[in-house]
Amino acid sequence: MSTNVGENWARSYEYTAEALARPTSVGEVQDLVAAATRVRALGSRHSFTDLADSPGTLLSLERLDSPIDIDPQSRTVTVGGGVRYGDLATELQREGWALHNLASLPHISVAGAVATGTHGSGDTNGTLSSAVSALELVTASGELLTLHRGEPDFDGAVVALGALGIVTRVSLDIQPTFDVRQDLYDDLTFADLLADFDAVTSSAYSVSLFTDWLGDTLRTVWIKSRMDAAAPPERILGAPRQDVGRHMLPDQPAANVTQQGGIAGPWSDRLAHFKLGFTPSNGDELQSEYLVPRRNAIAAIEAVRSLGPRIAPLLLVTELRTMAADSLWLSGAYETDAVGIHFTWKPLAAEVRAVLPEIEALLLPLGARPHWGKVFSADRGDLEPLYPRLGEFRELAARLDPQRKFGNAFLERTVY
Template identity: 50%
Template sequence: MPRNWAGNYEYTAPRIVTASTVDDVRRALAEPGRVRALGTRHSFTDLPDTTGTLVDVTGFAPEFELDEGAGTVTVPAGIRYGVLAVWLHERGWALRNMGSLPHINVGGATATGTHGSGDANPVLSASVRALRYVGADAEVHEVRRGDPDFDALVVGLGAYGIVVSLTLDLVPAFRLRQDLYTGVSWDAALARYDELTAAGYSVSVFSRWEEPSVGFVWVKTRLEADDDAVPDALLDGVRTHGEVSPFVEGDNATEIGGVPGPWLLRLPHFRLDAQPSLGDEIQTEYFVDRALAPAALDAVRALADGLRPLLFWTELRTAAADGLWLSPAYGRDSAIIHFTWYSDRPDDVVAAVARIEAALEPFGARPHWGKVHGFDRAAIERVHPRLADARAVFERLDPDGRFTNAHLERVGVREPR
């Protein structure tokens, strides 16, 4: 059976079908048994898997419907963000934000609350204006922003149907530059955390939890003109000069050394035409209230010596609050603590994840839905105040549980069967 993108999970579904049209999806649902959607396979767990049929939605033609008056584009759920971005840029439009990897598909990313970075930038799901899905009745349904179920369904984890297309908010195309800062100390970063994360349109800190420096601060600055000045200092750190990318292997990062460029080649960390990150890896990620970030980061720092041998990089980012019920940033501006682990010691990674979750429990940490975590239903209920409301919507739309699976039942998104 095929594996996910990183190779750490092998799908167990007895049947995979590739859909290239909505009718293909409807035909798959006309057959008995459980069904789940499969995209670009960037989840790190059994979240997409099923005992029935996986419907691969990445085979839809890359056909987009641009509504310039409304400032929206309607896209197939299986399309990669990087492919969409090229098409939009050619027409003078942009997405407000993108994830680190342009390789991920729109439907899967929005269904799991995946994100980019930036104090004022919500998760990618917040750009969804409408979505169309094939439900348990094998019919096509549409829900739009403001409809009663909308806030439950956008970050819906595939728990109620197969999403086939989405309508996304757009902004006019813009330009950015990327700069790295080194020498920022933990003392300065925690004491002036809000100043650190507000240093650009999007800010990421790449760290291995060493002392005294946090590591590398990656600042994406939105430009009005290509010669806009950027500061040479950030807190107690300094801007590097030239192309420096010590935290990725090979030539796979978007251009960093202060070179202005279009949004689609600067918002992601990695190039669409290259293998992103390590590839062979395990990922974990948690969202905490941004106001609690310094204390939460200190709690993880106390574990650093035990984490570092397993860790490729930690990335620290931020996201603005949203109103989507199962978004990890629901109702609160968030600080995001991400871990990319080497994959050769998976049992040790699981143990490290348990220690991290214990350290972050006082801060109400919410896990990224598509990454490795140890939360069960009780733990998810403690941190997601609208879990029961979302579950009720999914149960109403799919009373026979065609779209449920062991993962969704384990974390309380669906009732057990």
């Protein structure tokens, strides 16, 4: 057990936990949890706040002996919570299977991404959490609890912010493998986007729009098209397709991002934006994101544009993505199709935290839910109206963890 926990991957948060444990078996996880006074899981360190911290011990599952178990009959894969999506995707592809989607970064752990409602993109694609069919967790007593889709507590236990226990195994829906091509489009105007938002986001299996919020034109549009579906268009609302691939940040090398230029390849090498073996995104950065009900997407985009001159000096890039509704209580897409407005900020913590209340004053009245793993200023009073099942989640947490062994300052501020 180490006493030097260190920082998150972007070096924007330093953990305050007293110790870091790296168990190698589920039994060891059970023993550690049962003996602990305060304990939480630490994933791949891709959260940007104190969400994953603990006043006691942090418990990493990166060394957990947990094989990837594919069940062709049920079309599920069961995997250890600490496994990274990129590693899981490689193994699934090798065996002829696929997940429905991936987030921008393949570096993130399965349990951490699921617990925070992390997502990919696509009008008909749910969040990564929506693929969960079962999960196994170690509760505060050290007992092992398995929940399956359809059981009473399941929808409250998937996106659970680590508040219910240490998730040791997760079962995910899979499908037969498929190939994808990735294409870029330049010079899409805001006027055309806002006039026919649905036409843009429905133009491919997965669509991402990048902007700095200045001017009349977006920076670029990335679309990911399944090769078993219609070919991508030559133009999207007048924006021409580009032959040369590139990073979404102008000063970063294209070698860091997944293959573009319309070259087909397996889903595992295309659905994420970044390659597993390379530094994700910019590296030194902060991130914020707000998931807006799709019915309010146009109003939300117009609202953020009005803050463009305030936002742009602090910003590396904004990405807009879509996702389908789900039934998970603390999901940003709970009972609504949603549009994610994601901000990748320069590492200017004070300045970013100063502008977030201005952004939230415009977006939260439109129903925007902050991404749990990223930087936001809203507290429980702000979040309560946005999550109609938040009270039931507190009851579930009180039942499974009455002493708040898995609690921390983040949960006190936003949930409890």
